[in-house]
Amino acid sequence: MKKSVKYILVTAACLLLAACAVFLFLPHGGIASMAQDTDAAVTYFTRFGTTLTLEGEAEITGIEITAVKLVMTDDDAMYCLPCEYTLEGSRVSFRTSEKTDGGIQLEGLPEGKYILLLRAEGTEGTKETVRYYPLVNGSEYEGITYWSLSCPEGTRRIDFYFGESILSGRKTACLDVQKAPLPEDVYDAVLEVGHGGDDPGAIGWLDDEMYTEFGFNHPIAMEVKRLLTEKGYKVALTHEDDSDPESYGPHGRAVLCNELRSKYSLSIHCNASAWGDYRGTEIYAPGNSDYTFPCLLSEKVVACGSGEISNTDYSSESYYMAAKGVWVRLYNEDDVKETNAEAAGYGAKKPYENLTVMKTNWYYMIREVGGVSTGAYTDGRHSGWPANPYWNSNDTCEGYIIECDYVDNPVSLQRLLDHPLDYARGIAEAFCEYAEMIRNDTPGEIPDWKKGL
C-alpha cells in the first residue's frame, strides 16, 4: 500500500472515530431532539402547603391542537402533571388547576431529576403529531426549595428552578427530587394555640363554674403535638405557655409556620355564639381549594370528639359551608370597605390593592399564612400592626382553623370537659391519614411517549 493511501485511510478512520465520539457525546434523540424552537412561559407559580401550582402561556402554530398537557420527564419516563388549558387561536393558556392547592402534589413525586415541558398533541395536515415546548420563567419569582413531610422512608428535598438539565443549552422548568435529611429549622406543621395571656378566648359556664377557651385549646394542642411527634412528625406550637404572642412580628402566630417552612398551620380553637344554642365542630378552610384534608379533619374530630358537625345556620354568599363540615369565609364588599377605612384610620396612605371581594380569605390564620395564595395583605402600611414578612410570598403554608366544639353550650362544654384529648386524637388521625394519602398521589406515566422518536 502506498504511503499516501495509508495516510488517507488512517485519517479517514480518525475522522470517523471523532465523528462517533461527537455523536456519542452530543445530545441526540431523546427529548432534546423533540423540543420546539419556541418556548412556553410560566407566568406565575406558587408553593402552597404540599403543592406546586403553575400558570403560563404559549404560542403554538402549525398544528391543529387536540390536547395540551404539562409533563415531567427524565428522558426515560414521562409523567403527566395536572393541567387545564384554554385555546384562543394559536394562544394556549394553561394552569395546573384553578384551585389554590390543586397543583402538582410534591409529596407524591418519584425521586429523580426532571424537566417540565408543555406537550401539545394534534394533527399536522393528516399526520398525528406531538410537540414539546420548554417552559421559561416569565414570572416575577425565582425558584422554590421544598422539604417533604417527615416520613419513615426518609425525607426528600425538592428543587423547582429554571435550568438547562437534559435540554442541551435550552432552559426549562426543572424539578430535582432527592433524598435529604430535614434541616433542623424545617417543620411539618405548626399548631396555633388559640388565645392565651390576657385573652382567654370564648367563655362558658357550667354549674356556676367558668371555663375559658384557652383552657381547652392549650391541652388539645399539646396532645396533638405529642401524638404527631410520636408518629415521627416535626411539630411546633405558636406558644406552649399561657401567653399571647402577636400575630405578625418575629415568630408571630401567622408567621412562625412560614419561618419554619412548615407545610401546614393548624389553628386550634373552640367556639362560642351569641345565643349559646350552637354546638359541634367547624373546620375553616381557604376558599377555592381542595377540601379533602379539612373534610377528613371534620370527620375525625366529630368521630373522636364532638360527635356532631356544627349546627350553625349562618350562611351568606361570602360565608358558607363549602364541603361537609367545612366552612369558607371570604371578604365581601362591606368587609373590604371596613378594612380599608380602618387602615386609613391607622395612617395607611392608600387602600390595599390585593384585598379582593369574594377572593381574599377573611380569617387571618388562613389568609396571612398562605401569602399570595390566600390573599394576604398585611404589608405594614397599617400602623396598628407590623407587616407579615410573607404577605407577598409565593412559597407558603396551608392554614386551617379547627373549632373543636362550643364552650358556651352546656352539651358541648360537658363533652369538652369529659374527654378533651379525644378531640386531639381526631386531629392527629386526620393528619396522619392525609399525609399517607398525598404520599401515594403519584403522577401517572405516559407509556408510549417515545413513539416515533
Ligand SMILES: [Zn+2]
Ligand atoms: Zn378562638
